[in-house]
Amino acid sequence: MTARDAMRGLQSSLFLLAILVSAPLHAQSTPATLPTADAFFTDPALGETRALLVIQNGTPLYERYAPGYGPANRFISWSMAKSITSTLIGKLVTTNRLDLDAPAPVPAWRVKPGDPRAAITLRQLLHMNSGLAHVETGPDPEKSDTNRALFSDRSGDIAAAATMAPLESPPGTVFEYSTLTSHILSDIITRTVAPDAKTPAARRRATNDFLKASLSGPAAMPTLLCEYDPQGTMLGGSLCHASLRDWGAFGQLYLSGGKVAGRQVVAPQWVEFVQTPTPVTAGYGGHFWLNRPVAEDEESALFADQGPPDAYAAIGHLGQYVIIVPSKALVVVRLGFTPDDARAPLKVGLGRLVNSLPDVAPPAP
DSSP, X not given: OOHHHHHHHHHHHHHHHHHHHXXXXXXXXXXXXXXXXXXXXHOGGGOEEEEEEXXXXXXXXXXXXXXXXXXXXXXXXXXXXXXXXXXXXXXXXXXXXXXXXXXXXXXXXXXXXXXXXXXXXXXHHHTTOSOBOOOOOOSOGGGOHHHHHHHSTTTTOHHHHHHTOOBOSOTTSOOOOOHHHHHHHHHHXXXXXXXXXXXXXXXXXXXXXXXXXXXXXXXXXXXXXXXXXXXXXXXXXXXXXXXXXXXXXXXXXXXXXXXXXXXXXXXXXXXXXXXSOOSSOTTBOSSSEEOOXXXXXXXXXXXXXXXXXXXXXXEETTTEEEEEEGGGXXXXXXXXXXXXXXXXXXXXXHHHHHHTSOOOOOOOO
16 A cells, blocks of 8 residues: 555545544434525535525524434534634734734744744734745645644644744745644644643643633533644644534624624624735635635635625635625525535535525614
């Protein structure tokens, strides 16, 4: 067996594990009449949809599961976890424990005097324009930095694997999507909330407590569960799990300006920050994707050709979406299994669903 075959076999096993993590407990569907939503369960071109939720004005309009799935299932985030990580960073920034425009507190970049990576800011990490060299995907999966750090020879310490990358472009100048960047942020979270935690167990416990206190508790997301590497670093670029309804609660949190039941859970300035385009690409914000037109050599992660331009989303591998649309007071959550190279029809279908619902007038000042 070649190294490539072994890596692909490992990835297949991990995909199967992800499916089993969301193993069917029972099936339940409670759909309203919404043909553009029904299409996700009847049109093969839209891929395999396992769960779909539509919330408008805070009211669920549509909730449906594929056979074998139901409300008790946890569904894997894949890269939607990045938006969870951003939310935790936002808590630390807006309570003055971190500074967006100060050099990111990464000890590995301060070992050697004059290391140019020491100038990378937290904002640049959140905007995916740090300048760090990275191989996210490609034809050789065993060479992907992401796969090696998550699943293979560098998985023992994902923060070390991420911070070892050299600089390949000036910070702030080039957009390069990087899962390992989010794991640098995860490590920053842990070292900020628990600077004296010396063991993996202590690091994991402190981060999990912070996650519960800052997000899953006040946002009413009781099923949210994130995984950790052997060093106790949250795998905040890839591996969180939650029920369909709790992913909906995450979208509703941002739609509601960071409030839940009148309580400010996420600061308004962070809600604004995550949906503000980066300086180097209009399609990305602060670890959320934006429904804005992008350059000719880029591809819209959503459905910019259909609009609306204020839509933004947490998006994950294999077709996971939490879409937030302020102009329609709308949250759409789609969870399933659609290969990334077959996602174009899925994005069209999501745009069609979003635009089939009416705009909602903003509340009176």
